[in-house]
Amino acid sequence: MEKTTQNKVKRICITGLMAALIAVATAFIKMPTGINSGYLHFGDSMIYLAGCLLGPWASLAAAIGGGIADVLAGAPQWAIPTAIIKAVNAVPFIIVARNSxxxxxxxxxxxxxxxxxxxxxxxxxxxxxxxxxxxxxxSVPFSIVQAVGSAIIFVIVGLVLDKIKIQKYI
Known part of the structure; x- marks a missing residue:
């Protein structure tokens, strides 16, 4: 029983850390596009990592981190759409990383x-x-740049994390 509780607490803590990492990578490492309070960021790369590391909890981290990022970045009107979009962003990674x-x-x-x-x-x-x-x-060209940049960062960071076998710690 105690081991199960420890695992849940660990999972909640890592989910919170990933939500914070997503929020910081999105809200503070950004370039304003000048279109409807939008900005270009590569925080999606952290969502991709969360999907590979956290399983279903990644959608929660993505929604919270993405929504908070919009509020912190001065675009609170985007918080709800972002939370929905980012929660779904994690799903493909959750599916393919399940047994990897x-x-x-x-x-x-x-x-x-x-x-x-x-x-x-x-x-x-x-x-x-x-x-x-x-x-x-x-805004579509900016969204494409954001997706491609996030993919590149995901691959680079993911390769580094694979080298240190991060998954045995999570």
Whole structure:
């Protein structure tokens, strides 16, 4: 019984740490796009890592971290759409990493495309609803850069974490 409680506490703590890492990587390492309070960031790379390391808890870390990031970055109107989009961003990684001992596999790299397309489409719809669809279309190139940059950072950090076998500590 005590081991189960320890595992749950450990999982909650790591989820909170990943949410904080996602929030910081998103809100403080960013470039404003000048379009509807939007900004370009590579915090999605931390969501991808969370998906590979935390299982279903990653969606919670992504939603909390992404939503808090928008509030911290001065764009609170985006917090709810971001929480939804980012929670789903983690799902492809949760699925492919379920039985993997490594972060970077051919499947996890392919999931950066799936997740990136979800980001582009999700923000296109959200921005279209919040502002207008013609304006939303102007943000698509920034969303693509964000997805590609996040994928590159994910692969680099994931390879480093695989080298130190981080998963045996989580």
């Amino acid at each position: 001992k490594k972060i970077i596999t051919k499947w996890s790299v392919l999931m950066t495309i799936v997740s990136g397309l979800w980001t582009v489409g999700g923000y296109l719809v959200a921005e279209g609803i919040l502002y207008s669809f013609p304006t939303a279309l102007t």
